[in-house]
Every structure is written in structure tokens, then in C-alpha cells.
Amino acid sequence: MNTESMNTLKIVRDTINLVQQQMEEGTWTKAEKKSIAATLRSLNTIENVIVNETLMKMADELNASNTQLTGLIEDMENTSAKIEKISIAVKRVSKVIGVLAEITKKAIAVGIL
Amino acid sequence: MKPIPLITLAALLFSSCSVLTKSQVKNISVFAETTDAFAEFPGELIRVRADLVMEERIVAALQMPDEVEIKNTISDAQKNYKIQRRIADSMDLPFQLLKQYALLLAKLSSGDYVESLHSNRESFESNAGSLIDVTNSALFKEIPPEAGTIFTEALFLAGERMTKAKQTKALKKFVPIGDTIIGIVTKKLSDMLNGDLKTIMQSDSTKFFNTYTNIVLKKPERVNYSTVSQYAKAVDAFDNLEAFRLQCIESANTLAAAHKQLNRAIATKAKMTELTGEIKTFGASVNKLYKLYKAIKTKAPSTENQ
Numbered sequence: 001m002n003t004e005s006m007n008t009l010k011i012v013r014d015t016i017n018l019v020q021q022q023m024e025e026g027t028w029t030k031a032e033k034k035s036i037a038a039t040l041r042s043l044n045t046i047e048n049v050i051v052n053e054t055l056m057k058m059a060d061e062l063n064a065s066n067t068q069l070t071g072l073i074e075d076m077e078n079t080s081a082k083i084e085k086i087s088i089a090v091k092r093v094s095k096v097i098g099v100l101a102e103i104t105k106k107a108i109a110v111g112i113l
Numbered sequence: 114m115k116p117i118p119l120i121t122l123a124a125l126l127f128s129s130c131s132v133l134t135k136s137q138v139k140n141i142s143v144f145a146e147t148t149d150a151f152a153e154f155p156g157e158l159i160r161v162r163a164d165l166v167m168e169e170r171i172v173a174a175l176q177m178p179d180e181v182e183i184k185n186t187i188s189d190a191q192k193n194y195k196i197q198r199r200i201a202d203s204m205d206l207p208f209q210l211l212k213q214y215a216l217l218l219a220k221l222s223s224g225d226y227v228e229s230l231h232s233n234r235e236s237f238e239s240n241a242g243s244l245i246d247v248t249n250s251a252l253f254k255e256i257p258p259e260a261g262t263i264f265t266e267a268l269f270l271a272g273e274r275m276t277k278a279k280q281t282k283a284l285k286k287f288v289p290i291g292d293t294i295i296g297i298v299t300k301k302l303s304d305m306l307n308g309d310l311k312t313i314m315q316s317d318s319t320k321f322f323n324t325y326t327n328i329v330l331k332k333p334e335r336v337n338y339s340t341v342s343q344y345a346k347a348v349d350a351f352d353n354l355e356a357f358r359l360q361c362i363e364s365a366n367t368l369a370a371a372h373k374q375l376n377r378a379i380a381t382k383a384k385m386t387e388l389t390g391e392i393k394t395f396g397a398s399v400n401k402l403y404k405l406y407k408a409i410k411t412k413a414p415s416t417e418n419q
Contacts (some may be wrong), residue, residue, distance in 0.1 A: 006312045011386065013320050020327040023176060033178035041182075041189060041239070048193045050249040051313055052200065058305045059203045062155075065297050069210040072290050079283045086276050087230040090268070093306075094233055098240035104247045 009050045033073060090102045133281060137378055138222045140392050144220035144371055147392070151364055151399045152205070152212035154406065158361055159201035161354055161409055162314060167194045168347065171319040176328045176337070207298050211368075214291055219281050226276045231269065238265040249398060284379055292376040299369040306362045308343055314358060318351040353409045360405055364398040371395040 023036050135142075140188055170190030177183045242261035329335045374391040 002309055004318075006309060009313070009316060013316055013323075015291050016320070017323040017327070020176060020324060024331060028177060032180065037177050037182040037186075040176075041186060043174075044170070044189060044193075048189075048196075050180055052193070052196050054201045054309050054313065055197065058310065059200050059289035061301050062204055062207050062298065062305065064301075065294050066207055066210060068290075069207065069214060072287060072294065073210065073213050073217060076214070076221060076283070076287055079279075080169075080217065080220055083226050083276055083279050083283070084229065084277075086272055087226065087233060090230060090237065090272055091233045091296070093268075095239050097237070097244050101240060101244040101247050104244065107225075108247065108250065110294075 002057070003052055005050050009047065012047050012050065016040060016047070019043065061093055126357060127218070129334075133222055133284065133379070136387055137375075138224070139387070140389055141222045142219045143396060144375060145215040145373070147399050148215035148368060149212050150403065152208040152369060154357075154361055154364070154402050156201045156205035157406060158306075159204055160198060161357070162199065162244045162317065163197035163408075164351060165188050165321065165347070165354065166317060169324050172321075173324050187410050191234055201297055209212045209296060210349055211295065212257070215383075218284070218288070218291070221280055221287070224367060226280065227273050230272050230276060234265065234269055237268070238262060241265055258297075262376055265328065273291070288372075288376050288379050290417070292372055294321075295369055299365040302365045306319045306358055314354065318355075321347060349412050350409060353405060354413065357402070360402045362399065364395070364402050367391070367395040367398045367410060399402065 019040055023033065023040075027034065049083060167190055170186065171195075174186040177186050191296045224339075241264055245261050255319060325347065329340050330344065367408070371391040371394070374389050378389075
């Protein structure tokens with residue numbers, strides 16, 4: 001667990017809460033309100049960076065086994081294709097026998113056999 | 114007549130090869146279907162979380178002093194939302210691969226290959242019979258007419274045995290590798306969901322309710338049926354998301370346990386009951402996950418009425 005990032009996130013979010021409360025409770029000029037709004041946007045940006053970096057690290061860790069998984073899937077697909085070849089081979093032999101029967105029939109008809 | 118005894122011998126030799134039992138095939142097929150359903154959920158957890166974060170940012174925008182600041186706040190929130198959706202998409206990838214693995218596992222254990230082989234049988238038998246008829250009519254007249262059927266029978270029996278033996282060999286090779294990878298991926302998912310993501314989600318909930326309290330509930334002019342209803346829906350949504358997180362962990366663990374059970378059964382040729390406890394538990398767990406997801410989607414808070 002990334003304790004440092006999580007602690008920083010907590011501090012940033014506590015600060016956002018405080019600034020929001022101050023903005024609602026205090027009496028501020030329009031310029032001051034704009035300045036507080038800018039502060040809130042900056043705090044939210046910091047929060048986004050912390051959270052998104054943490055999520056991206058998680059995604060990278062989850063994706064670490066992808067190469068192995070992809071390799072396994074390719075091997076399985078190749079094996080599946082090889083097994084299917086038995087059926088294809090039988091189909092081919094069947095066609096050859098069919099053609100041979102036709103040729104023999106024709107050869108008999110013209111008196112070669 | 115020589116090929117017939119040879120092929121029959123080959124068929125007898127192959128007939129000693131082990132094949133998966135019907136119940137093993139059924140267990141693998143249910144495992145594949147359940148993994149297929151589960152694969153969508155880990156990424157969805159991140160997407161649902163992103164929806165709730167967006168909701169908080171919309172509420173926070175109400176506090177902005179003018180339309181420029183409101184638009185800027187929403188624009189920032191939308192950029193962040195898109196980034197989080199992209200991260201969720203990249204989290205989907207390992208589970209989509211697991212799904213593909215499980216579907217190939219079901220294919221390699223199924224009777225489809227044998228069925229495909231047998232689909233050639235009729236034309237094969239008719240061609241063989243025709244060749245024998247033609248040969249008999251012109252030449253020796255000593256091949257028995259039933260030879261075509263016997264020849265076909267022997268060849269297809271050999272083909273079937275060979276196919277099943279190849280399937281068993283492939284499963285014995287691939288399932289242990291799959292088991293190691295599934296163990297790693299599900300452990301990482303559990304660690305992630307139990308670690309920083311848990312902390313982030315708890316903090317998201319606190320932030321949402323702080324923002325809502327500061328900006329809406331403390332302002333009498335903003336409190337009305339719609340806003341209170343939205344608050345109630347948000348409470349529900351965060352509770353459901355937490356339940357969804359916990360259920361995701363349980364499902365990941367049951368997925369690993371179910372695959373381990375398949376691996377053991379295939380390695381030891383153990384007979385499996387109709388559906389093993391581990392596969393049933395995995396199915397029930399993913400079913401709960403689906404129900405929670407449905408609840409989240411139908412009860413999600415919305416700012417439409419505000």
C-alpha cells in the first residue's frame with residue numbers, strides 16, 4: 001500500500017472540506033471568491049493526480065501477467081487448430097476416395113480397366 | 114483388405130487413451146461461462162466510482178462564484194472522468210484475456226471436434242462404398258460390400274480416439290499454466306481492492322458527503338425534495354459500491370479456487386460430481402456481483418432534478 005500518497009490524499013481532501021466551509025460561511029468579495037475557487041480547483045487537480053497515479057499503478061500491476069496470458073492463449077489456439085486438422089484430413093481423404101471412384105468408373109466405361 | 118486390420122489396431126491402441134469425463138467437461142463449461150460474466154466487473158467498479166466522483170464535482174461546481182468558474186470546474190471534472198474511464202478500460206484487459214482463456218478451455222474440452230469429425234462420416238462412407246462397388250464390378254469382385262462401412266467405422270473410431278487423446282493432452286498441458294496465472298491475477302486484484310482502492314473509496318464517500326453538506330444541506334435555499342432525495346440516493350450508491358468492492362474480492366477468490374479444483378481434477382483424472390462446490394460457489398458469487406451491479410445502475414444518483 002502506498003501510505004504516503006494516501007496520507008497526502010487525506011490532507012488534500014481535508015483542506016478542500018475546510019476551504020468549502022470557509023467559502024460558504026465567510027463574507028467574501030467577488031475577487032476573493034474567485035481566488036478561493038481557483039484554490040479549490042488546484043486542490044482538486046492535486047487530488048486527481050494522486051488518485052489517478054495510484055489507479056494507473058494498480059492497472060499496470062494487473063496487466064503484468066498479460067504477456068504470459070497472451071502466450072498461453074496463442075498456444076491453446078494453435079493446439080485447437082491442430083486438433084481440427086484431424087477432421088479436415090478425414091474430409092480430404094473422403095474427397096480423394098470420391099474422385100478415385102469417379103475416375104475408376106470412367107476408366108471402366110471407356111474400357112481402360 | 115490390409116488397411117482395415119491396421120486401422121482397427123490403431124483404433125484399439127488409441128482407445129486406451131484417457132479422456133475427460135462428461136462431468137469434467139460440464140464443470141469446465143460452467144467455469145468458462147462464469148469467468149466470461151465476471152470479466153466485465155473489475156473495470157466496472159472503477160467506472161462506477163468515476164461516476165460518483167463526477168457527481169461530487171457537479172455538486173461542488175454549485176459553489177463557484179460565476180459561470181466561468183462553474184464551466185472551468187466542470188471541464189476539469191470531465192477531463193478527470195475521461196482519464197479514469199481510460200484507466201478502467203486498461204484494467205479490463207487482463208480479465209478479457211482470462212475470459213478468452215476460459216472460453217478456449219471450454220472449446221478444448223468440448224465434443225465439438227469429434228462432432229465436426231463425424232459430420233464428414235456420411236460422405237466418407239458413401240464414397241468408400243462407391244469405390245468398392247466400382248472396383249468389384251470391374252475387377253476382382255472379391256471385396257465384400259460391407260467393407261466400406263467397416264473401413265469407415267475403424268477410421269472414425271481411430272480419429273475420435275486420437276482427437277480426444279489430443280484434447281486431454283492439451284488440457285493437461287495448459288490448465289496448470291493457466292492456474293498459476295489465474296492465481297497471480299486474482300491475488301493482485303484482491304490486494305488492489307483491499308488496499309489503496311479501499312482507502313480511496315472510503316475517502317471518496319467522506320468527500321462527497323462533506324461537499325454535499327457544505328454546499329447543499331447547510332443552505333436552506335438549496336434544500337428541497339430533489340436535493341434530499343439525491344442525498345439519499347448517494348448514500349445508497351456508496352453503500353452499494355462498497356458491497357460491490359467486497360463482492361469483487363470474493364468472486365476473484367472463488368474464481369481462483371474453482372480453477373484450482375479443475376486443475377486438480379484434470380491432473381488426477383478424479384471424477385467430479387455433477388457441479389463441484391467450488392464451481393457452484395464461483396457461480397453464486399458472480400451472480401451476487403451482477404445483482405449488486407444492477408442495483409447500482411438502477412439507483413444511481415442524478416443531478417437531473419436539481
